[in-house]
Amino acid sequence: MRIVVIGAGLLGLTTAWFLRRHGGEVLVIDRAPGPGRETSFANGGMLHASQANPWNEPGVLRHALQMLGKEDAALLFRLRALPGMLGWGLRFLHHSHPSRYVRNFEKNAQLARYSLSLMHELRTAIGADYDHAARGTLKLFRDRAGVDAAARLCERLAAWDIPFEIVDGAGAVRLESALAPIAERLAGGLYFPADESGDAYRFCELLAAAAAAEGVRFAYGTTVKRLLRSADCMLGVSTADGAYHEADAFVLAAGSYSAPLARQLGLDVPVRPAKGYSITVPGAAWEGRPRMPVIDDFLHAAVCPLGDRLRVAGTAEFAGFDLALTPSRIANLFTLLKQLYPAIAPHLDPTHVEAWAGLRPMSADGVGIMGETSVRKCFLNTGHGPLGWTMAAGAGKLVADAIVGSGPALDLAAYRLARFR
Numbered sequence: 001m002r003i004v005v006i007g008a009g010l011l012g013l014t015t016a017w018f019l020r021r022h023g024g025e026v027l028v029i030d031r032a033p034g035p036g037r038e039t040s041f042a043n044g045g046m047l048h049a050s051q052a053n054p055w056n057e058p059g060v061l062r063h064a065l066q067m068l069g070k071e072d073a074a075l076l077f078r079l080r081a082l083p084g085m086l087g088w089g090l091r092f093l094h095h096s097h098p099s100r101y102v103r104n105f106e107k108n109a110q111l112a113r114y115s116l117s118l119m120h121e122l123r124t125a126i127g128a129d130y131d132h133a134a135r136g137t138l139k140l141f142r143d144r145a146g147v148d149a150a151a152r153l154c155e156r157l158a159a160w161d162i163p164f165e166i167v168d169g170a171g172a173v174r175l176e177s178a179l180a181p182i183a184e185r186l187a188g189g190l191y192f193p194a195d196e197s198g199d200a201y202r203f204c205e206l207l208a209a210a211a212a213a214e215g216v217r218f219a220y221g222t223t224v225k226r227l228l229r230s231a232d233c234m235l236g237v238s239t240a241d242g243a244y245h246e247a248d249a250f251v252l253a254a255g256s257y258s259a260p261l262a263r264q265l266g267l268d269v270p271v272r273p274a275k276g277y278s279i280t281v282p283g284a285a286w287e288g289r290p291r292m293p294v295i296d297d298f299l300h301a302a303v304c305p306l307g308d309r310l311r312v313a314g315t316a317e318f319a320g321f322d323l324a325l326t327p328s329r330i331a332n333l334f335t336l337l338k339q340l341y342p343a344i345a346p347h348l349d350p351t352h353v354e355a356w357a358g359l360r361p362m363s364a365d366g367v368g369i370m371g372e373t374s375v376r377k378c379f380l381n382t383g384h385g386p387l388g389w390t391m392a393a394g395a396g397k398l399v400a401d402a403i404v405g406s407g408p409a410l411d412l413a414a415y416r417l418a419r420f421r
């Protein structure tokens, strides 16, 4: 069976890997010069099944309105992006209804748990040299009400086999001693022992190399221009270099760009880009640097140790496909880092910090879109939003299983495009 995968980010690569394991002849096409160069490049680094709750939680509209126009808001809407977001936005709000929200939360939790269970198998193939760590995640709150509300939400996670513990300020410091200087400001937090972390870009490089060694072909520096269909069937893909590729199946795993590509086939894929930022700070010189990924609920951002570096990531900006680095958003991440870890100040050299922005492919209901579509031979693996690193292994395996007809471990019906009517 010949399969063309569009996109060599986390989702395209895992899909290609598992397709090859099924014996498929796989070609991966990506416009970038190598794997993992777009959204999978410098993300938050956390494989956090614990954060499976969709962003469109009940009350999200009130929250978004409160933040409107605030340049330092965790969730920022740029006016120029709004016209293209209207239909998507209404669906986003529709899915913030409590019953739909809980159903989507559960779908994410199940996929995340499955995905983490596969990471061990992938490490057997590619090793753990991507700054892999399995220390869990600590989520911090500045007031007791925040801890209690989050704990109530997480009781659902525990029911879905994603464990958590409630800790007070002292307990948080026991888990991460670098928090000691701000212990008095911490109301407490939740500790999720099953979460992992790692450098997604390095993982992409390792997985792409292993896949190539197993016979997957890669066409880098190659932009897909046209998707062709006849009646209800996808026929092929033409690329900017004039080549044309036919196959038995095609996988659109082009992140946020999957939506405009799918539109050529007449498919409405409700995925829009939500820009996020990260800074990566060298930490080797700071002996007391943190070892545990920490999410700050108040500042809506996280600090994740990756080897001897610290990755600070967060905030969401709906600004279309614009990837410009807004200085105030980067400054927010520095503020977070210094607020959480004041002791870093003497070791922080802004000239050695790498700033980055990426586009989370956000689906309208907060759940990834995977599997077959109404166009025969065309499959999707996109829309995993803020959870793409967490979901990559599971989503790749499920889509590969669906393509070759090997019964997937989870029922894909709940994740297909057809759920949006």
Ligand SMILES: Cc1cc2nc3c(=O)[nH]c(=O)nc-3n(C[C@H](O)[C@H](O)[C@H](O)COP(=O)(O)OP(=O)(O)OC[C@H]3O[C@@H](n4cnc5c(N)ncnc54)[C@H](O)[C@@H]3O)c2cc1C
Binding pocket: 006, 007, 008, 009, 010, 011, 012, 029, 030, 031, 032, 035, 036, 037, 038, 039, 040, 041, 042, 043, 044, 045, 046, 047, 048, 222, 223, 224, 225, 253, 254, 255, 256, 257, 258, 275, 276, 277, 278, 313, 314, 357, 358, 359, 360, 361, 381, 382, 383, 384, 385, 386, 387, 388, 389, 390, 391
């Ligand atoms: C700031 C930030 C922090 C994040 N933190 C986390 C985290 O801690 N944990 C987590 O689980 N997730 C996190 N995420 C989300 C995660 O990074 C994404 O969900 C994931 O990287 C998406 O992967 P992808 O393969 O779908 O897309 P991408 O990585 O963007 O890959 C798509 C690929 O398609 C290619 N492509 C696009 N169009 C074309 C075309 N026309 N022709 C050829 N190639 C094309 C691109 O070059 C790209 O390589 C974060 C995201 C951001 C922005």
